[in-house]
Amino acid sequence: MSLPASPAPPFFGWHVVAATFLLAAFGWGTGFYGPPVFLYAVVARTGWPVPMVSAAVTVHFLTGAVVVANLPQLYRRFGVxxxxxxxxVLLALGIAGWALAAELWQLFAAALASGAGWVAMGAAAVDRADCALVHPAPSRRARHGP
Incomplete structure (x- = not known):
């Protein structure tokens, strides 16, 4: 007598694909493509000079560059x-800050938050989250030999 075979567990990878798609859509949509829209909206709402608001956009992207350069260390220390x-969370706070800034310093604070948040959530996180969840890291022996 043989026991009936148990069904194979559902494939988890599609959950990862769906999650990384959402990360990409929101992270890239608001963090990469959003600042030019924010620039126009902030200038129209506040009347601040375009060069000052453009400087905040630059701070947004420079902050993202610093964070993405340190993302592997952040992943090792805190986890993906x-x-x-x-x-x-930082991206959401930053976007709210772009919308609500009443002073230029608030706009630059929002740029720091949104710049750090979009790369940690969307840009590099999509690739790293996918790799970390689907492809476990090889053992130390496999990487460095016997």
């Missing part, structure tokens, strides 16, 4: 899920 969630 924590960094990604923190990125989402």
């Amino acid at each position: 899920p924590v960094v990604t969630v923190l990125g989402a």
Whole structure:
């Protein structure tokens, strides 16, 4: 007598694909493509000079460059899920700051938050989250030999 075979567990990879798609859509959509829209909206709402608001956009992207350069260390220290969630929170706070800034310093603070958040959530996180969840890291022996 043989026991009936248990069904194979559902493939988890599609959940990862869906999650990384959402990360990409929101992270890239607001963090990469959003600042030119924010620039126009902030100038129209506040009347601030275009060069000053453009400087905040530059700070946004420079902050993102600093964070993405340090993303591997952040992942090792805090883990991919924590960094990604923190990125989402920072991006949300930064976007709210772009919309609500009443003083230029508030705009630059929002740019720091949104710049750090979009790369931690969307840009580099999509690739790293996918790799970390689907492809486990090889053992030390496999990487460095016997």
